[in-house]
Amino acid sequence: MTTPTDGKTPDLSAKEQHEVEKNQPPRAAVLHEIIRKQGDQELERSIAALWWSALAAGLTMGLSLMGMGLLNSRLPEGDEFKVIASFGYCAGFLAVILARQQLFTENTLTAVLPVMTKPTLGNFGRLIRLWTVVLFGNLCGTILVAYVMLELPIFDSKTDAAFLEIGRKVMENHTSQMFAKGIVSGWMIATMVWMIPSMESAKMWIIILITYLMALGDFTHIVVGSAEVSYLVFAGELPWSDFxxxxxxxxxxxxxxxxxxxxxxxxxxxxxSESGKPKESADQAEKPDPQRIRK
Structure with a gap:
């Protein structure tokens, strides 16, 4: 019985070795490049395309407020039922990300990587242009959907009261808490964006897991929160200056x-830090050394 000197499992056929290589998780550099290319494509889009996609995303994110309000209004009182109601928060994120609409907090990672890779004035300008258009479109959409949800006779009084309570919960945070919780929220969304390319088949569950934890932790998010807080403004409970x-x-x-x-x-x-260490391919690793053969 021979013992392999290269640390590999013995007695694997060529087909089995290929299966091993095929089932390796992608390296961090591969994920980086996938997201960087996605970001570069977003930076190339026209202002009109970005605007309409961002506006649609803002409107769609109203589903998070709607989902939480409907669940809260139909579940009994109690913290244990708030845990269930928090699943409503996932609805807007699922719809926006699966529909490939422009969400500002996604672009804090995807659109930034091309700039970090090639930090030129032109790339910085493209980033600021994208951020400005997408953020403005997202806020217009969420503020509009909050106004419609309040003013049109869509929901019963119990659900309307639940929407108000959600907004009040957000505004219980003082300024430094808004900022600190926003950092955690931005980091969690970036983590989600980084994870998705490596597990595309589990994309829906990744979105649900991350955004559900955001809801449980009451972490602040500029897009969802703008729907929640502007609802309070339109209801006359909060001035725009506080918003x-x-x-x-x-x-x-x-x-x-x-x-x-x-x-x-x-x-x-x-x-x-890894870029100076090129990874040897499987074919190169298996190729015999000609000098060793001659010896």
Whole structure:
């Protein structure tokens, strides 16, 4: 019985070796390149295409407020039932991401990687253009859907009260909490975006897991939260100044820092540190050394 000197499992056929290679998880560099290319494609899109996709995403994100409000209004009182109601938060994210609509907090990772890879003034300009258009479109969509949900006779009084309670819960945070929770939220969304290419078949479950945890932790998100808090404004419970100064500003800053300056920067640094160490392919590893053969 021979013992392999290269650390490999003995007695594997060529077909079995191929199966081993095929079932290896993608390296971090592969995930980085997939997301970077996606970001580069987004940066190339026209302003009109970005705007309409971002507006659609803002409208769609109203599903998160709707889902939580409907579940809260139909479940009994109690913290244990809030755990179930938090699943409603996932609805908007599932619809937006699976429909490939423009969501600002996704772009804090995807659109940033091309800029980190090639930090030119032109790329920075493209990033600011994309962020501005997508954020404005998202906010217009969420504010519009909050207005429609309040003003049109769509929901019963119990559900309307649940929507108000959701907004009040967000505004219980003071400015520094909005900012700190926004950092965690931005980091979680970036983690979700990074995970999806490696497990495309489990995409739906990844989205549900991450966004459900965001709901349980009451982490602040600029897009979903703008629907929740603007509902309070339209109901006359909150001035627009508080919407922008207490909620939107700190939450937006936190989301950008969590997604871009923490997750994206660390992930990019990891790839840069490995870039000087090219990975030997399986074919090269198996190729015999000609000098050794001559000897």
């Amino acid at each position: 922008w100064a207490v909620f939107a500003g700190p939450t937006l800053a936190g989301n950008i820092i969590g997604g871009s300056f923490i997750f994206a920067l660390i992930s990019h640094a990891q790839i840069r």
